Amino acid sequence: MENSIKKRIPEYPQILSSSIVFGHFIMKSDRKWSKLLLDRPGILLSVRGEGEIFYRNDILEINPGEAVVYSALPKHLFHAVSEWECYWCHLPEEFLAELTSCPENTHVPGVWLVHFGQQSRERILAEFRECYLLYLESKEQFAPGISGLLKVILRRMVNELNISERENALSQVFEPLLQELNPPWKKLNLTELARMCKMSRATFFRHFREFYGCTPIQYRDNILIFHAKHLLVYSALRITEISDRMGFPDQFYFCKFFRAKTGCSPSRFRMQMRNMKTAFGCDDEE
Template identity: 30%
Template sequence: MTTHNTFFKYFNISQTEEKWGMYITSVGYSKVVPNENYPNQPHPQSHELTWNKGRILNDFYIIFISKGKGMYGSKSTPPMDISEGTCFFLFPQIWHRYKPDIKSGWEEYWVGFNGSYAQQLMLADFFSANAPLTNIKLNKDILVLFRRLLDTAKESSTGYPQQLAGITMQLLGLVNTISQHTEFDNDPVGRLISKAKFLLQESFENQLDMEYLASQLPMGYSSFRKAFKKVTGESPNQYHLNLRLNRAKDLLSSTALNINEIADQTGFENVFYFSKLFKKKNGISPSSFRKMNYPFDYQIL
């Protein structure tokens, strides 16, 4: 199902996916605004969730809260607060419940998975049902992987179940790494720049006022620009532009969107300006890039 604030998809599992050892049962994104009922869209009966009743699922899930806050509880853990930057796991056959705060709402990404290899991995010592929450902070690489999951699910091109499984493995590896190595713990400025990079990654489809972004950290614009360039080697505007152009490359090589649609989805005012900047950065036009990199029929330009 797709709306302005929601996309989710549930998958039928074939013997091929089971033989692969890891298969994806669901992917999704939901934006829940303040004072909105949760969940804000109907899901299959097997996945219905209310705070009072909770639920039990048959698969593993990774859920990432990118904005807002709420609560989580399970058979293994008492109710606890969760905030933006929190990633938590759901385990099969373990009762759980969670919900956004009514005043703040939240934005959530999720992926459900299972399989013989998935069970072997999840039941080892890397992840625990007794400690299902990980504060990964606003890590831009986590966001990139979740969006790649959504793009792959939407496109549903040949071999996409195995692609989804591979991206989910990357997610698991990254979450495990972050939980063991907390970046910028003793560097407050570094934490602010890390948050800024996340916010820029989250907004690649829009033009951004960098002074407003700095005020959200909060940080003075001059200090923000200087610190950002020191950490990344680029100004905030150039960093954001490169994010949008790299996103365009991903869309050109992995989706059937036409170039006008890609220019629009990456926040460019018109296709001519987009094509000019794309060629300046990559040395070839968007249409030429697609012909070289799109694995199927490229007569969609």
């Protein structure tokens, strides 16, 4: 199907009076060009290769699986860093009203960058390609379908932008909190941590898990294991001394904790790592 598509694709559309214009290109490396239409904004979805959008000295790299939304003005320029395959669309301003109400997240004026995960990327690409094929077939006949699919695509892009903005906000909230986990063996008081974030305990727990992919206790435990492994490998401290230094009530509790998280005892882990270092001729330096 891709081969048949490429044969039918003009580099630029032949009719420019339509309110929605679609295109597809495979640009050779190091080619530069300006956007075709200046009276409406556009979307560019990068499929393969790398490119850039820029205005004056402000440049934004665009990688596969990323999309950029750009306003009608200023007149943005594009550059194919390598052979670059993209789908693009110019559309009426009102289609982008919700998306352009999101804060610009790039340093290039009038440009929003949307990064998609693997599943979202495949879905967006399939929807964009479907719009393009309908446009080639008959943009007048399939205008309602094209508009409907475009609205779905734009809704997905707005969702991605909102998620990124929310993650930035949560990062600012949780960053000072991480100081409370240093040293990591400090006892956690989840109620106090939630109060520091100005959240209820349940809301704090939910947001922390969404942001870090684990609970606060799991996060703390992961840091504990990291420190324990470091001391076992790079220090001559006895197991009892490591247990004391890390704040465990006794060696038995530390060994039980370590085995539950790693599947082996601290002494066995130390022996395995020493054997490995000997086999590979590694030094004992950190």
